[in-house]
Amino acid sequence: MTTEAPLAPHPDRLLPADPETRAIARALYRSVRDLPIISPHGHTDPSWFAENQPFPDPASLFIIPDHYIFRMLYSQGVPLEELGVPRIDGGWTETDTRRIWRRFAENFHLLRGTPSRMWLDYAFHDILGVTERLSPTNADRIYDQIDAQLKRPEFLPRALFERFRIEALATTENPLDDLRHHRAIRASGWGGRVVTAFRPDNVTDPEHPRFAEDLPELGRITGEDVGNWDGYLAALRNRRRYFIEQGGATSTDHGHPTAHTENLPQEEAAALYGRIAAGQASAADAERFRGQMLTEMARMSLDDGLVMQIHPGALRGQNPAVTDSFGEAKGDDWPSSTEYVRALKPLLNAFGNERALTIILFTLDETTYSREIAPLAGHYPALRIGPAWWFHDSPEGMKRFREQVTETGGFYNTVGFNDDTRAFFSVPARHDLSRRIDCGFLAKLVAEHRIDQDEAFAVAEDLAYNLVKAAYRL
Template identity: 50%
Template sequence: MHLESDPDRLLPVDPRTREIARELYRQTAELPILSPHGHVDPGLLLDDEAFADPTELLLRHDHYVTRLLHASGIALNELAVPDRTGAAPTADPRTAWRRFCENWHLFAGTASGYWLHHQFAALFGLTEQPDAANADALYDRISAMLTAPSFRPRALFDAFGIEFLATTDDPLDDLAVHRALAADPAFAGRVAPTFRPDAYLNPAHPDFTANIERLAAWSGSAADDYDGYLAALEARRAHFVTHGAVSADHGVLQPLTVDLGPDEASALFSRAVRGRLGDIEAAVFQGHMLLESARMSVEDGLVMTVHAGVLRNHSTATFETFGPDTGHDIPLRTGYAEALRPLLQRYGNADDFHLVLFTVDETSFSREIAPLAGFYQSLYIGAPWWFLDAPDAILRFRAAVTETAGFYRGSGFVDDTRAFLSIPARHDMARRLDASFLARLVAEGRLDAPMAGRIARDLVDALPRKAFKL
């Protein structure tokens, strides 16, 4: 069995519609990549060091991959995932790679399997499906290629055609890496930080009190001073804006917004810092701070993105041993219309405020998010995210939102990835699928070809530039 990539992959099977889709894809295939939300470590580009080995590059940090292997009975430490004690994993990188190759069939039909297939064929020229017999040979071939200057992170950044890449950063990060990248004449790319304040807004977060104390120490205010707390968050946001940030990202269990008076908010904050809030009060305070964050975005111009509906760290034992982001976050049913009404009442039509909503509950696309985006000028539909950034789910997304909100109330594709090498595969996938969706509308007489071409190009370029103020 071979890995060569079909040039018509993901395009319609019907010959007439496929021909239309080919032309639409051709118009977008070489456009630059705009990646306005993701989790790539900016130090990767600053240090520009060779990748250590295939396991470090393609397996260990990709929880899309490790979670399926874990579900099939392979322990995470057998996949070179380190535990929180700092002890070495039970498997060395080559052994972990063998386990992955032995179980390559598990990824058939999955989005991660599609992306890996693309990477293996397009970047490494592999023509064999991974398996137990060829695992070592593939490991050695990829390892040899990783020593080449063309496989250094900066060279790949240029080869991928990335014009803009956003990272995700702690509010108290000094952003020295971003500053150094921006000042480096040898690096022409644009890499921007993203303000991610969840652990400073949610009293239920285990590090909330410690983070508030650190923030207060930085600002010189008392830890329980609510006005000082707000001022410190605003100052940190300004620091990010100065360093090129375009957005502030909020990961919440539910997108609740609550409008509290200053005295009530101050009282809740004082108790939150002391760890004296119950679950309901903690959710209310976080909801109030989501509304306050919208106010701050209206004032400082940062795009507000909300990623809602994921129950983090579902497996307590796995979290305690291996930490977060190790494959056991689970989607939940999520509601937006009622939860966001206080925010939208205030800022839904505010000039220059941009709110991008992401969900992993795809029933909410047609039920709530598209109708909201079809009225409120500040609200944009976030691209299919996490469990939904997959071929069939993306086509379902387009069908769910387009008839209500059209094509121009969306964010454009957002890869939201930690896996640097998967960025071009993910964006290419989205471009092919949008070409397929538009081709069907042309074939059905619902769009003409010139309009479909304009939309295809705008989905890749104009929409993300507008939504994220690029």
């Protein structure tokens, strides 16, 4: 009989190897390990919490929707169809979830050393009680174990929300969403706080695939004339109010290809919008318009109090063979070089000194941390530094982030941790990983006598809980 390798994540994982520093990190980690989770930006499905139905089978939960996982397997030649990823043309894709799980188990070794592996180990062991490492020989047994757990009442979405000690969780919706699930959550009487975030890219980016069809719909649902600049801005204000009132929104999110901003005279902005609305815009017009809309969104945030997030620099849909067959967000996205100082100057000239405004700036270009982003946030009252994101949401990425931004931006121009995930079971895993890395970083500062230990304990709590709660007004 084959003895399977045990699954037992080490209690000191990710903490420093040096014994003296590790002892400090352990104490710091114990002080923040069980703090509530604030998840201020992500892509979990609000219907989970509105309907509170059991999660589906293991493959549908962990593999089919997770581009972190199937991206790696695809790179080693595993067809996405065999992993159950649906084709947009309705072509064949595997629907037998047990077969999908077996295929995943055959390739589980490909995730060694990746953050995805750490998140999965946490979910399997700490949440679902799995004690064997997944392999081809135990794939069916672990599938059955997880499948049985998911059917139990304590694994319903609301029960897990409470078990994970989530104090607040934000989903992300586009301006046309009716927020029915958020309204249902609020009407249910359940005490879990699930809010929305306002993501207007589909009606502020002329090159967005849905812009041409969604712009008229924005006008229809708001009753505003989006054929002109003033009516368009009024429609966006209308939807922001709706998101605040019906979805509890505290933030906006903007996923532009660059950080370019503009602050055009309103007559010039209106003329630019006229070309956009008429479908006559050039690529240069589209970039200028996106830049103008970042400034307009900042202006609106000063009025309604929504925190503004800017997520630039992702090259999306790089591989047309994947995008054309499977659609967006299927693992064929890349970080790109992004400039911030000159790009943000028009917006910052207008609003960078506003203490009532919070703009959280993210990057996929790590070379800008110490050269641009930390110095900017270390000066402008309106700017804060978003945590390591997407490709850099990893132990090494988090370490590089702290090393490069702290000397200029400090701790208090950052905003804690942001899990930015679609995978609900990875939320506590990601926060745990972040807390371990931050405690290791602080322990090193204590060991080198750069900060005192009492300060390290205060900062650890701020990074894990206080900063994110304050920055996102949650």
